[in-house]
Amino acid sequence: MKKNKLLLIGWDGADWKIIGPLLAKGLMPSLKKLIDNGVYGNMSTMNPPYSPMLWSTVATGKTPDKHGVLGFVEVVPNQKALRPVTANSRNTRAIWNILHHNGYKSNLVGWWPSFPAEPVNGVVVSDKYQRVSADPSKVTDMLKGTIHPESFEGDLKDLRMFPWEVTKEHILPFIPQASRINQSENNNGLIPFSRILSQNVSLHNASTYLLRKTEWDFMGIYFDFIDHMCHSFMKYHPPKLEGVTTEKYEIYKEVITGSYRFQDMMLGRVMELVDEDTTIIVMSDHGFESGKKRILNMPKVAAAPALEHRQFGMFVASGPNIKKNEKIFGLGLIDVAPTILHHYGLPIGEDMDGKVILDIFKKTEVPKFIESWDKVAGDFGELEKEESDIFSDEETLEQLIELGYIERPDEEIEIALLKTKYELKHNLARVHLGKKDFDTAKILLFELIDAEKPIDTSPYYIDLINVFLSEKNYEEAENYLNKFKNLETEVKYNLYFIEAELLSSKGKFNDAIEILQNALDKKPNSEIWYRIGNIYFILNEFEEAKKAFENAIEMEQDKAKYHKALAETLYELKEYEESAEYAITSIELVKFFPAAHYILGKSLEKMGDLENAKKAYQTAVSLKRKSYHKAEQALENLEEKINTPIEFKDKVIHKYRENQIIIVSGLPRSGTSLMMQMLDMGGIEILTDNKRIADESNPKGYYEYEPVMSIHKDNSWLERSKNKSVKIVAPLLKFLDPQYRYKIIFMKRDLNEVIKSQRKMIGKDPDTIPIRLYNSYIKQLQSISRWKMKEPGVELVYVDYNELINNPNEIIQKVESFVGVDLDKDKMVQCIDKSLYRNKSKKV
Amino acid sequence: MKKRNKEINFENFPIDSSLGHLAYGDLAFAKWREVKKENNKKLNEKK
Numbered sequence: 092m093k094k095n096k097l098l099l100i101g102w103d104g105a106d107w108k109i110i111g112p113l114l115a116k117g118l119m120p121s122l123k124k125l126i127d128n129g130v131y132g133n134m135s136t137m138n139p140p141y142s143p144m145l146w147s148t149v150a151t152g153k154t155p156d157k158h159g160v161l162g163f164v165e166v167v168p169n170q171k172a173l174r175p176v177t178a179n180s181r182n183t184r185a186i187w188n189i190l191h192h193n194g195y196k197s198n199l200v201g202w203w204p205s206f207p208a209e210p211v212n213g214v215v216v217s218d219k220y221q222r223v224s225a226d227p228s229k230v231t232d233m234l235k236g237t238i239h240p241e242s243f244e245g246d247l248k249d250l251r252m253f254p255w256e257v258t259k260e261h262i263l264p265f266i267p268q269a270s271r272i273n274q275s276e277n278n279n280g281l282i283p284f285s286r287i288l289s290q291n292v293s294l295h296n297a298s299t300y301l302l303r304k305t306e307w308d309f310m311g312i313y314f315d316f317i318d319h320m321c322h323s324f325m326k327y328h329p330p331k332l333e334g335v336t337t338e339k340y341e342i343y344k345e346v347i348t349g350s351y352r353f354q355d356m357m358l359g360r361v362m363e364l365v366d367e368d369t370t371i372i373v374m375s376d377h378g379f380e381s382g383k384k385r386i387l388n389m390p391k392v393a394a395a396p397a398l399e400h401r402q403f404g405m406f407v408a409s410g411p412n413i414k415k416n417e418k419i420f421g422l423g424l425i426d427v428a429p430t431i432l433h434h435y436g437l438p439i440g441e442d443m444d445g446k447v448i449l450d451i452f453k454k455t456e457v458p459k460f461i462e463s464w465d466k467v468a469g470d471f472g473e474l475e476k477e478e479s480d481i482f483s484d485e486e487t488l489e490q491l492i493e494l495g496y497i498e499r500p501d502e503e504i505e506i507a508l509l510k511t512k513y514e515l516k517h518n519l520a521r522v523h524l525g526k527k528d529f530d531t532a533k534i535l536l537f538e539l540i541d542a543e544k545p546i547d548t549s550p551y552y553i554d555l556i557n558v559f560l561s562e563k564n565y566e567e568a569e570n571y572l573n574k575f576k577n578l579e580t581e582v583k584y585n586l587y588f589i590e591a592e593l594l595s596s597k598g599k600f601n602d603a604i605e606i607l608q609n610a611l612d613k614k615p616n617s618e619i620w621y622r623i624g625n626i627y628f629i630l631n632e633f634e635e636a637k638k639a640f641e642n643a644i645e646m647e648q649d650k651a652k653y654h655k656a657l658a659e660t661l662y663e664l665k666e667y668e669e670s671a672e673y674a675i676t677s678i679e680l681v682k683f684f685p686a687a688h689y690i691l692g693k694s695l696e697k698m699g700d701l702e703n704a705k706k707a708y709q710t711a712v713s714l715k716r717k718s719y720h721k722a723e724q725a726l727e728n729l730e731e732k733i734n735t736p737i738e739f740k741d742k743v744i745h746k747y748r749e750n751q752i753i754i755v756s757g758l759p760r761s762g763t764s765l766m767m768q769m770l771d772m773g774g775i776e777i778l779t780d781n782k783r784i785a786d787e788s789n790p791k792g793y794y795e796y797e798p799v800m801s802i803h804k805d806n807s808w809l810e811r812s813k814n815k816s817v818k819i820v821a822p823l824l825k826f827l828d829p830q831y832r833y834k835i836i837f838m839k840r841d842l843n844e845v846i847k848s849q850r851k852m853i854g855k856d857p858d859t860i861p862i863r864l865y866n867s868y869i870k871q872l873q874s875i876s877r878w879k880m881k882e883p884g885v886e887l888v889y890v891d892y893n894e895l896i897n898n899p900n901e902i903i904q905k906v907e908s909f910v911g912v913d914l915d916k917d918k919m920v921q922c923i924d925k926s927l928y929r930n931k932s933k934k935v
Numbered sequence: 936m937k938k939r940n941k942e943i944n945f946e947n948f949p950i951d952s953s954l955g956h957l958a959y960g961d962l963a964f965a966k967w968r969e970v971k972k973e974n975n976k977k978l979n980e981k982k
Contacts (some may be wrong), residue, residue, distance in 0.1 A: 249965070249968070250961050250965065252964065253958075258951060258952060260952055260953050260954070261952070261953075261954055261957060262950045264954050288957075292957050292964070295957075295958070295960055296960055296961040297961070298960070298962045299959075299960025299962070300960070300961040303961070303962075353954060353957075353958060356954070356955070357958050357960075358960035359958070360960050361958055361960075362956055364960075842966050876973060
């Protein structure tokens with residue numbers, strides 16, 4: 092028997108928002124004891140937040156596309172029936188398999204999904220154990236495979252509680268006014284209450300039995316008590332929602348707090364039964380809406396109750412090597428399995444998506460790695476390959492239907508099978524969306540939208556449109572939105588976010604704000620305020636953006652992205668201290684939020700705290716899986732600043748940068764072609780296709796490169812621009828890929844001259860200056876000035892056209908110093924043809 | 936294994952049980968079943 096025991100307790104749906112006040116009132120003393128002696132924090136969930144997927148992720152450290160559990164139901168191997176999801180759907184090894192292989196004993200109770208029980212070293216009480224018929228005349232026998240080893244079946248079978256055994260003594264602490272309930276009503280609350288309570292008491296009984304009777308190294312216990320009580324009764328939890336009758340509110344208002352308290356009572360008993368040197372983890376897979384966003388009328392979409400789930404669940408850990416009374420940040424479901432393996436000194440699979448949460452341990456060791464536990468040969472206590480017989484499990488299916496997770500299967504089994512297959516594929520697409528693997532998600536969604544009736548393809552279209560929006564492919568997004576509008580569907584979708592984003596993409600920001608404002612007037616929610624704030628931010632209307640983000644935060648305090656957005660806005664408003672504070676709040680909510688660390692770094696840099704700014708940038712760089720170029724470049728700039736105590740007045744560092752791209756920019760007719768020609772003569776390689784030939788307006792050529800025109804769609808050609816010079820007009824600069832370093836020579840020329848020259852070129856009266864165009868150019872130039880400050884990879888020097896003509900040597904020296912490359916200055920000077928310029932001036 | 940059982944009187948276990956008994960787990964549950972069974976037996980004998 093080894094030391095180092097670990098007990099993992101799953102409280103599905105448990106949420107700090109309910110736990111916090113109960114802890115404060117002393118009503119969850121057992122959890123309080125764990126927190127006081129251990130660590131606690133938010134547990135970030137995954138999308139879609141369906142519990143069998145999530146708990147399988149907890150058990151494997153892998154995302155659902157890898158572990159294979161994709162929903163509440165699955166199709167049986169012979170493809171002729173449906174059943175609640177089983178352990179057969181999981182196609183990778185779980186913690187208990189790995190522990191089995193390494194000689195550890197594991198007990199497992201109620202894990203979702205764990206039926207049929209896997210033959211691991213220890214005892215597995217699968218998730219079929221507690222599912223019994225609500226009909227007293229049917230005392231359900233246990234299905235073969237419910238418990239491993241079979242020798243435990245005898246004792247455990249009698250520890251199952253049946254719903255009809257629930258008495259008034261059990262009910263009244265939750266529902267003191269239970270006598271007011273009309274029990275002749277089919278949907279009276281006592282029916283789900285009794286079923287949920289009895290099932291979870293069964294699991295608790297099996298757990299206490301195993302804790303008393305067996306030796307183990309790892310034990311996992313899963314309860315759906317809180318989650319299922321919340322799905323049935325959260326709508327009656329205080330404060331009273333409009334739409335809930337006073338009578339029902341009064342009857343059921345204490346069920347939720349009662350459920351948390353009872354769960355804590357069970358925890359207390361479990362804690363009595365374990366050694367003090369046992370490490371205990373209590374965690375949930377997601378939170379549960381308990382505020383204004385509670386849903387009274389569930390929409391008719393697949394797994395609709397999951398809409399009530401909140402992004403953050405809870406996590407508490409306590410044990411000999413766990414820190415004490417410390418808050419931990421950045422926890423995710425995928426991290427649990429690697430952390431547990433590390434606890435046992437076992438290597439982590441490199442194919443696992445999670446990481447070891449080293450922050451929780453007092454003494455840390457460097458994690459060990461293995462390519463993949465799935466590739467290791469030997470005994471892992473796994474199931475034999477499934478035979479094609481069908482497990483019938485009406486009770487479980489019935490409960491999932493009653494909870495609203497799955498629709499009642501169509502009488503025609505073929506239709507039910509078809510719908511399930513599409514749902515599972517859709518869930519897989521959503522998993523890829525959650526991982527931002529848009530290409531794979533699109534492949535799946537394109538297959539899904541081809542479905543024919545009776546499949547409702549509308550949710551697939553919505554996801555597809557959102558993918559295109561994420562990719563900024565507005566054309567396709569609009570195309571599929573139009574197709575979506577022609578679909579027949581019973582589900583009403585809110586399209587205001589999609590429409591607002593499409594309008595914004597066309598520059599119709601006011602129309603976008605109007606759409607969102609109308610949505611806000613109908614039913615305010617924080618996300619609408621957030622979107623409005625984003626639009627104001629783009630418009631550089633930072634005061635308005637600030638108000639919108641503040642409203643979003645007021646409605647929902649724990650969304651990291653809202654705090655980050657406000658931090659960015661405050662930075663623009665030069666309120667750096669406040670900006671840093673909001674960035675820190677954002678990081679407290681989601682530690683692994685590179686953009687929040689980045690804005691924190693920027694704010695700290697402005698405040699003069701360069702060392703901490705450096706740390707923030709370093710964190711931003713380290714957290715982003717793909718390169719975080721902005722943060723990398725900001726860090727490089729900052730290090731230069733720290734090492735070179737010189738106050739740079741302009742955003743220019745006079746040195747060569749490896750693989751730099753020299754860009755000549757400016758408004759059309761501001762001297763960009765001239766500068767290109769000079770660089771060409773000076774010895775810089777030019778990226779041009781010479782498709783636009785020289786003419787009277789530019790007798791020495793335009794030096795243009797056609798792909799520049801479509802940089803907003805494809806900027807991959809920038810790779811070919813390294814160490815070359817390319818001409819890009821000012822409005823297109825914002826499409827530059829931040830992964831490169833740019834040296835921008837921005838040509839400035841008197842705006843009247845620019846516009847006159849442009850009008851002459853297109854055959855219009857040069858003496859008429861259109862005011863709107865003039866103002867628009869001023870705005871563009873202002874916008875470039877702001878943009879250059881935001882982009883750490885951009886260095887920009889202004890070159891005045893008139894100065895270049897009149898003092899070419901001085902300007903050429905400036906350009907040479909800026910690009911950090913020796914230039915042939917004599918040849919460059921020869922490009923200046925003063926007579927040409929004077930002639931032009933005279934002509935215009 | 937350390938065991939600090941709460942004060943549950945298994946000698947005079949009530950037929951009504953309670954939430955506290957349910958939270959205690961298998962031992963209290965098994966005892967409750969036993970008490971119920973005996974009680975039913977007595978009721979049947981009375982009839």
